[in-house]
Amino acid sequence: MAAIELQDVRKVYAGNVEAVKGVSLSIPDGAFAVLVGPSGCGKSTLLRMVAGLEAITSGTVSIGGRVVNDLEPAERDIAMVFQNYALYPHMTVRRNLEYGLRNRRTPAEEIARRVDEAARILDIAGLLDRRPGQLSGGQRQRVAMGRAIVREPAAFLFDEPLSNLDAKLRVAMRAEIRRLQRRLRTTSLYVTHDQLEAMTLADVLVVLNAGRIEQSGTPMELYERPASLFVATFIGSPAMNVIPHGAAVAAGLVPQGAPEATLGIRPEHMRLVEGLAASGDEAVVDLEVSGVEVVGAESYVTGRLGSSAVEISVRVPGHSRLEPGTPMRAAGGRAAFLRFDPQSGARISAVSGA
Amino acid sequence: MIERDAAGRALAHLVLIVGVLIVAFPIWYTFVASTQSVETILRPPLPLVPGGEFAENYGNAIFGGMSRIGGVGVGTLLFNSTVMALGIALGKIVISLLSAFAIVFFRFPFRMACFWMIFITLMLPVEVRIMPTYKVMVDLGLIDTYAGLILPLVASATATLLFRQFFMTIPAELVEAARIDGAGPLRFLRDILLPLSKTNIAALFVILFIYGWTQYLWPLLVTNDNRMNTIVIALKKMVSFADADTPWDMVMVTAILAIAPPVLIVVLMQRWFVRGLVESEK
Amino acid sequence: MPKAVFPNRLLPYLLLSPQIAVTLVFFYWPAVQALWQSMLREDPFGLKTTFVGLQNFSNVLADPAWLNAAWTTVVFSVSTSVLSMGTALLLATAAEKVLTGKAFYRTLLIWPYAVAPAVAGLLWLFMFNPAMGTFAYMLRDAGLAWDPLLDGDQAMGLVVVAAAWKQISYNFLFFVAALQSIPRSLLEAAAIDGARSGKRFRTIVFPLIAPTSFFLLVVNTVYAFFDTFGIIDAVTAGGPARATETLVYKVYTDGFVNLDLGSSAAQSVILMAIVIALTAVQFRYVERRVHYG
Numbered sequence: 001m002a003a004i005e006l007q008d009v010r011k012v013y014a015g016n017v018e019a020v021k022g023v024s025l026s027i028p029d030g031a032f033a034v035l036v037g038p039s040g041c042g043k044s045t046l047l048r049m050v051a052g053l054e055a056i057t058s059g060t061v062s063i064g065g066r067v068v069n070d071l072e073p074a075e076r077d078i079a080m081v082f083q084n085y086a087l088y089p090h091m092t093v094r095r096n097l098e099y100g101l102r103n104r105r106t107p108a109e110e111i112a113r114r115v116d117e118a119a120r121i122l123d124i125a126g127l128l129d130r131r132p133g134q135l136s137g138g139q140r141q142r143v144a145m146g147r148a149i150v151r152e153p154a155a156f157l158f159d160e161p162l163s164n165l166d167a168k169l170r171v172a173m174r175a176e177i178r179r180l181q182r183r184l185r186t187t188s189l190y191v192t193h194d195q196l197e198a199m200t201l202a203d204v205l206v207v208l209n210a211g212r213i214e215q216s217g218t219p220m221e222l223y224e225r226p227a228s229l230f231v232a233t234f235i236g237s238p239a240m241n242v243i244p245h246g247a248a249v250a251a252g253l254v255p256q257g258a259p260e261a262t263l264g265i266r267p268e269h270m271r272l273v274e275g276l277a278a279s280g281d282e283a284v285v286d287l288e289v290s291g292v293e294v295v296g297a298e299s300y301v302t303g304r305l306g307s308s309a310v311e312i313s314v315r316v317p318g319h320s321r322l323e324p325g326t327p328m329r330a331a332g333g334r335a336a337f338l339r340f341d342p343q344s345g346a347r348i349s350a351v352s353g354a
Numbered sequence: 355m356i357e358r359d360a361a362g363r364a365l366a367h368l369v370l371i372v373g374v375l376i377v378a379f380p381i382w383y384t385f386v387a388s389t390q391s392v393e394t395i396l397r398p399p400l401p402l403v404p405g406g407e408f409a410e411n412y413g414n415a416i417f418g419g420m421s422r423i424g425g426v427g428v429g430t431l432l433f434n435s436t437v438m439a440l441g442i443a444l445g446k447i448v449i450s451l452l453s454a455f456a457i458v459f460f461r462f463p464f465r466m467a468c469f470w471m472i473f474i475t476l477m478l479p480v481e482v483r484i485m486p487t488y489k490v491m492v493d494l495g496l497i498d499t500y501a502g503l504i505l506p507l508v509a510s511a512t513a514t515l516l517f518r519q520f521f522m523t524i525p526a527e528l529v530e531a532a533r534i535d536g537a538g539p540l541r542f543l544r545d546i547l548l549p550l551s552k553t554n555i556a557a558l559f560v561i562l563f564i565y566g567w568t569q570y571l572w573p574l575l576v577t578n579d580n581r582m583n584t585i586v587i588a589l590k591k592m593v594s595f596a597d598a599d600t601p602w603d604m605v606m607v608t609a610i611l612a613i614a615p616p617v618l619i620v621v622l623m624q625r626w627f628v629r630g631l632v633e634s635e636k
Numbered sequence: 637m638p639k640a641v642f643p644n645r646l647l648p649y650l651l652l653s654p655q656i657a658v659t660l661v662f663f664y665w666p667a668v669q670a671l672w673q674s675m676l677r678e679d680p681f682g683l684k685t686t687f688v689g690l691q692n693f694s695n696v697l698a699d700p701a702w703l704n705a706a707w708t709t710v711v712f713s714v715s716t717s718v719l720s721m722g723t724a725l726l727l728a729t730a731a732e733k734v735l736t737g738k739a740f741y742r743t744l745l746i747w748p749y750a751v752a753p754a755v756a757g758l759l760w761l762f763m764f765n766p767a768m769g770t771f772a773y774m775l776r777d778a779g780l781a782w783d784p785l786l787d788g789d790q791a792m793g794l795v796v797v798a799a800a801w802k803q804i805s806y807n808f809l810f811f812v813a814a815l816q817s818i819p820r821s822l823l824e825a826a827a828i829d830g831a832r833s834g835k836r837f838r839t840i841v842f843p844l845i846a847p848t849s850f851f852l853l854v855v856n857t858v859y860a861f862f863d864t865f866g867i868i869d870a871v872t873a874g875g876p877a878r879a880t881e882t883l884v885y886k887v888y889t890d891g892f893v894n895l896d897l898g899s900s901a902a903q904s905v906i907l908m909a910i911v912i913a914l915t916a917v918q919f920r921y922v923e924r925r926v927h928y929g
């Protein structure tokens with residue numbers, strides 16, 4: 001059990017590629033932290049520096065109060081789960097689980113105890129004598145988890161461990177990982193590009209963009225109070241509607257001469273209205289329906305804002321039967337609109353209510 | 355299926371049978387000759403089926419009779435060939451495995467220089483540098499030694515390239531998992547890389563064993579003492595059409611004994627051999 | 637290539653050292669010596685050595701005996717490659733066509749690969765030598781003046797057949813692999829389009845196995861250049877009257893029998909250049925098919 005501290009960690013690859021540009025982050029003992037961001041933003045690099053698989057260009061990484069910069073991966077008291085599982089193909093599941101412990105000269109009874117316990121927790125006791133090649137994707141995933149668990153490490157590191165599973169299994173394993181972490185209370189750092197996965201797993205959600213932390217906090221903090229346009233659009237599905245200043249003025253959302261700002265509003269904060277039925281503290285926009293996405297209990301209606309190319313998506317309950325081309329009117333509470341600096345993307349409006 | 359025509363398939367079988375007959379006939383002919391008396395061999399045409407001297411000829415060759423030719427028993431010759439073939443096969447496998455391991459799993463100054471230095475040896479078979487290599491052997495006192503038979507042929511790039519290519523297909527995560535599991539490079543080599551390379555090693559072993567066993571020019575040069583001859587060299591030295599005393603029955607037996615071990619290895623290890631051959635050249 | 641690498645600094649050099657040592661001692665040193673020797677001339681008694689620059693090379697290239705050997709090598713290589721590859725392709729096509737017995741045929745066809753070239757030569761010599769060969773006897777019975785020990789063309793024919801025989805297995809296995817890698821759907825599509833089997837072979841199979849054929853052509857040429865030394869030494873020793881003296885054989889006789897070291901070294905260097913050119917051609921081909929990381 002240990003907290004993980006990163007202080008101004010940088011990574012410059014050969015060829016002067018700066019993949020991580022000064023990241024400071026502290027993950028409390030026992031917390032589940034999720035690093036999320038688009039592909040190539042440096043998530044894996046950061047995780048691998050914590051694991052000791054990549055040299056740290058500058059800054060410090062400490063695990064449980066101990067600076068680990070110069071320690072071998074095996075000396076850092078961590079365990080890692082890889083996207084492709086990285087099970088040793090020629091060893092049985094049992095040998096796979098045992099390998100790290102044997103290398104540490106753990107006594108045989110202790111090894112047996114831990115393997116049996118991990119097998120029980122993960123429900124893989126029946127697979128111990130098989131080879132990885134004889135397992136399904138989900139079973140391999142469990143074995144990879146088991147290999148991490150038996151080590152009883154100070155921290156778990158995960159690099160997109162669910163990306164190779166099909167959608168249904170992914171949801172199930174996601175819940176299982178969460179349950180397991182709650183139970184073991186082992187500090188975890190989890191990397192994914194899937195914001196939904198990130199939202200559902202994280203105690204601490206960290207959004208990474210181009211090698212920098214955009215924002216970190218609880219998932220709901222980030223959802224409701226995104227620090228930047230990047231976070232606002234990255235977190236949440238479907239994405240937040242973004243209305244550039246010009247389009248907002250043209251649509252009458254903001255008065256002529258108001259300070260420049262990009263507006264953002266989530267689809268679920270808008271509704272379709274008939275005529276002028278909007279209430280006083282609501283802003284109203286006229287749209288022309290361009291598409292309807294029915295996701296089951298609700299639908300998302302997308303409409304073009306005036307003559308601009310801006311599209312706005314509105315959540316409506318039930319099965320919407322609007323035809324493309326029909327005009328419609330949408331309203332959203334003024335307080336639900338967020339304002340962002342058009343240059344830096346930083347949020348400038350305070351968030352009221354919510 | 356496309357080919358429904360039975361006639362076409364029958365023709366194919368015919369072609370294959372004729373092919374097999376042509377391919378196998380020289381060996382069969384020699385085997386038949388090895389079971390005949392010298393008189394029968396010298397009076398063509400040779401019968402098409404084995405004669406009655408099998409036990410006598412082979413017994414003679416193996417238990418002493420051969421010693422009258424060059425004073426060396428067939429056992430010694432087979433032993434020399436085996437040492438040379440095994441030495442070359444195992445030597446090449448070991449040094450290539452280690453060097454490919456270094457080149458793929460480490461980063462160090464002059465890595466690519468080392469790779470190219472090894473790679474270039476691919477281009478020069480021993481035949482084109484025999485004179486100076488021979489001189490090196492003389493200078494090092496390696497004439498008539500097993501080391502002299504083996505070492506110069508151990509320097510070759512093929513096996514290194516093959517291992518390198520195979521190692522590069524190993525996922526990076528496997529190495530990382532091993533490092534996190536506390537395996538250093540040598541432990542990784544022993545516990546993970548070697549077991550995963552088993553089939554490659556087996557395939558390479560067959561090919562290199564054959565390569566070593568069938569060497570001719572090099573053992574011819576580097577051995578003066580008949581007791582260091584390989585069976586192939588000894589066989590060649592026995593054959594003389596000018597000499598009326600040539601013991602043809604012994605020659606035929608020696609030829610069969612020179613062929614049998616590598617043929618057996620190829621046939622018995624066919625699966626690895628075929629895979630290794632076709633893959634290593636790609 | 638794995639980006640995860642071990643951080644050790646010294647270990648990789650230790651791991652490389654055996655191969656580097658062997659390569660330096662038995663490859664680079666001799667190769668440099670060959671280069672150096674090729675620019676020296678020794679007097680007939682080996683007492684005095686003079687530096688002659690490229691003199692040996694121009695002598696070699698102007699020497700009718702060398703040119704003869706070069707021509708012999710070309711004839712030998714081309715005949716051997718064509719004969720061996722043609723037979724192997726025929727057998728491989730047949731093997732692809734039969735439904736039963738594939739493994740059986742293959743087992744019987746791969747033997748020659750394991751036979752040493754020198755022994756391969758002797759096997760054919762046993763059958764065709766005028767003193768006791770059954771086939772020599774039959775040919776003479778049929779009225780043919782068969783004596784490969786006296787007739788240059790017959791000698792060449794014999795070494796070509798022996799060399800091609802030895803190489804059939806190798807070519808066969810590669811052609812089988814190439815034929816197997818042709819997608820069945822392609823052949824089926826052609827069959828549906830009404831192409832008959834002869835036409836299918838010409839328009840689909842042949843273009844698809846062309847890369848393999850080209851690769852084999854290079855391999856067979858290199859084989860005929862170097863690996864057949866044993867065949868020639870065992871069957872004809874370069875005779876009669878140098879009719880089967882190939883370039884490699886001449887390097888050997890000039891160096892070890894005639895003791896003309898400078899000339900032999902110059903010939904070695906020329907051969908090296910030829911191999912390097914052949915390997916480069918082959919490597920370009922390999923590069924196109926396999927991507928190194």
Ligand SMILES: Nc1ncnc2c1ncn2[C@@H]1O[C@H](COP(=O)(O)OP(=O)(O)O)[C@@H](O)[C@H]1O
Nearest residue numbers: 013017019038039040041042043044045046639
């Ligand atoms: N070994 C490397 N050498 C050079 N650049 C690299 C290396 N590994 C990753 N990068 C670069 O660093 C950036 C971040 O990569 P990575 O951490 O893998 O991103 P993510 O995991 O977020 O998709 C990318 O631009 C990538 O191209």
Ligand SMILES: [Mg+2]
Nearest residue numbers: 040043044045
């Ligand atoms: Mg990644």
